[in-house]
Amino acid sequence: MKHFGKVMAAATLGTAMMAAPALAADEIVLGSAISLTGKYSTNGLHAKNGYDFAVQKINDAGGIEIDGKKYKLRVVYYDDESTPARGAQLAERLIQQDGVQYMLGPYSSGLTKAIAPVTEKYQIPMVEAEGASRSLFNKGYKYMFAVLSTSEQYLASAIDLAAEMAKKEGKEPSDVRVAMAFENDPFSLDVRAGVIADMEKYGMQNVIDDKLPRDLSDMSATLTKVKALKPDLLLVSGHSKGAATAARQIGEMGISVPMIAMTHCEAADVTGKFPDAANGLLCPTQWAETLSYSDPFFGTAAEYEAEFKQAYPEYAEKTVPYQTAQATAAVWVFKDAFERAGTLDKEALRDAIAATEISTFYGGIKFAPEGNNIAKPMVLRQVQDGKYNVVAPSDFASHQIEFPRP
């Protein structure tokens, strides 16, 4: 029941915000439809906490200074229930009924896909932190910017690593046989598309290509195939539910693939739930607190994590997920752009955001003309003795990869 009060507080807060009077003069209001209920709500809450943390910290430091005047930040949230139709509707409501001029993104690629056409229609600058789908950036959107690396990079380093390992063992990368189990949703299918492109580059063989239904909680048929075909690399992607199911059944069925990589390990807390099965799993991440990024405001990545844990004690036992860090970074992009633009005009702001080139605790941020961040790589971590250690790419690696996995 301990969460009950928290959720109630969030709900009351949301209601109170809606009831709040029209914009005060010295306030900059950002809007966001975020998943507080439904299947993405775990990560939606992570993102919201990241936004709130940044807003709080920026306001405590005096707010945003534009043309000599100080402004406080405020975010208006609506719950999109993790459904795209609702998200699009709420974006309209934020812009039209609440007069929001600047948007923060929702959680997940699907929701971002639903909301981007709306912000684009009204020419509202949106900095989003949780929609990685490659297909967001081929629509010619001019007002959407993403601080995170795009989805095709999620498991790309796992493919590179597998090729490297094959060479070490005296085999050709084209001998590597890959099994894929991806959830049937925009995010995971994008990850899959990136993986397939990379596999083609090395000429690797695709032996299993299953799409997991969204409400499936059983992967045993797919994993039986894995047992039969003995691939060299198993890739899984399916948000928290997919990661939890996969980790559980990989352990139960004694799957002994030398390399297994999956997304959302941290969000599903696989090390806490299945300490044995999780060992040796490779988990891509947008950000890790052990990386050497830093900026003057939030400090280093590690300092950010420590300070965040202080502000949100419920994370004390867990690793702060990258979803939270990138949400904070998105708010920071707004602050930086506002101060450079020196005006509240949204067109000038858009141009300022487009010209962003900063380094932060979350990594470098520089936007391609399509809006995706090209200054920051994905890193790959491996679960080693219950800890997440960065093993690739080699510039960032703090530990050696354990291969084959125990």
Next chain:
Amino acid sequence: MSNFGFVIAHLPFLLVAIATPFAQGKAKWFAYAVMAALAIGAPLILPEFTQQYSAMWVLVVLALTWDMQGGQMGYNSLGNIFFFGLGMYMSAIFQVSVAHDLGEYTYAGGINVFEFTSVQYFTGLAIGLIAAPVICAILAIPLGWVLFGLRGPYFAIGTLGVAIAAGEMFGTWEWIGAGQGISMPPFPGDPDTAKYTLYMLNFALVVATFGVAAWLYSTRFGLALNAIRDDEQKAEGMGLQTLWIKQVCWAIAAFFVGLCGAIYGNTVGFIEPLEVAFQTIYLGIFMVVAVLLGGKGTLWGPVLGAILFHVLKEGTWTYILGWQWVALGVLIVVIVVYFQDGIMGSLRRSRPELFGEFVDRKAAEEAARGEAPA
């Protein structure tokens, strides 16, 4: 503003919808005119609510068409949403294919930028909005042949099964983007025109559906539908081609549902199989509850029910966010359990004269006592 704006924006619709059944003769036409004026004018005065109004008209169309076979013919379908999703996808396929290869357009790894000229957009839209409903109507015939053999709960579950299966199948089909969905081509021109145009398409569809339903129920065909509802065996015995009538009725409903889906796909801008197109557990259920709320088997009931249900639903989202599903669940339970005849149904019982029905109360009482009326 946002505290009361919602109420101000929706109350007039609600009041007119409730008042309409009380209007007789010329007053009825007056009520329709007021409603139409509201519908056309409201989004111009309160443009920020346009999207919510569109969603309201969608529910009205779905409720009206559901009542064609649910209320008038007595076949409670849970799968009409199948045509909604099918229409949405068919229209999207044509709209994109006019200008680009759909497979490339939806391919997840693509880096090309796809643009639509306004000629391409409007040609695509026209083709999509014609093709989608026609395909749905045609498909309803063979599908009806299979499903209408089922009775009662089996019909409801069978149709639900079709909708769920369709969602799953569309979700595995890579050419149409599988679980990725399709981003609809953007409307050329400024956003306010775009929104109002699509809104008016939605509303025009309501007028058309209402007109066709009103006309249909006044024909012999309408009587045949009621005959099937009241006693299918006897209707068949009287020489009615019941199967064919049921198929045609469903095809008409499918036509409008498909068109509704096609327009709504453009209104939303992004479609995907399980939560936007074949949303069995959202709109698929809401349309039935809306009809029950308004009153099954009446012409105005579904309209009233849909408007009222939409306002209640959006109200819970506006004012008690976080508990909205709890509120909605309780609302559905209360509606179906305690309010089964719906507003129009209970009105008909308490004030039959409003429906042009004359009840000889004395004779009715005598009949109730088991005596034959004189």
Next chain:
Amino acid sequence: MWANIDILLQVPKLAAGLFLEGLLIGAVFALIAYGLALVWGVMNVKNLAQGPFVIAGGYVCWYLGGLGVHPVIGMFVSAVVMWGLSWVIYQAVVRQVLEMDMFVSLLATFGCAYVIEQGLSLMFTQDTQTIDLGWGSLDVFGDGLVLLAWQKIMAFFICCVLAVVLVWFMKKSRMGQAIRATAQNARAARVMGIDTDKVYRFTFCLNGAICGAAGALVAMIWVIQPFYGITYSIRAFVLVVAAGIGNLPGVIAAGLGMGSLEQFGGFILGAQYQQALVVGLLLVVLFFRLLQQSRKRQAVA
């Protein structure tokens, strides 16, 4: 697809493994469907909240697990809690719809499903949860090819025990006999002095308890999340419709069969078709029934 079939033919042990796995999970489906069939057959109520009941049961067991209660004991507690919840729902909702159109019960229980789902997410958040006992797996052939989790095996046996107890209860106890009498002819049962209201309430609560136990098992063998109940409702409906109402052995057989079908379907066609296969099965069964019916009609004419 053919390559996958080829694998099964070459390594029959894997086929056996899929079949066993299917049986184990099918037993849980069958248990859930049994409860649905009971309520449907006796009171003509189609409980669309069946899936959310199961998930709610799972959460009770998981929550108790967090307090240090062993999940197997938690399962019994969860059955009792769900009995209580069902009692409330029966009094508030189901009782009013008994005499009504069958369609009303579908929608009314669906409304309850919404309430339960959001209620669960408000109480326990939407995090994916699971109960892991760390029991490891059974190596069926001793060569590491087919491993079955002990938790699944235990769940299977619990399902068997519950089924036997339920059948015995229906056959031998006074209440069981009253339930069967009411199912056959409620009016006659009333004439014979059976308090049918009590029978209905008991039946609905019994279903709740079954769901509670099944939910605990689901949490032990898979993962639970407040909004994933609907898939269990769908499966239960498919099974009951496939087997035919009142055909309890049929429900069990269909449950085991569907478990295997899903496994083989997922293996041969790919996991994306697993759910579609289940619903497709429903449509095939309905169509088959239809053909049977029309043949009967011709025979009469």
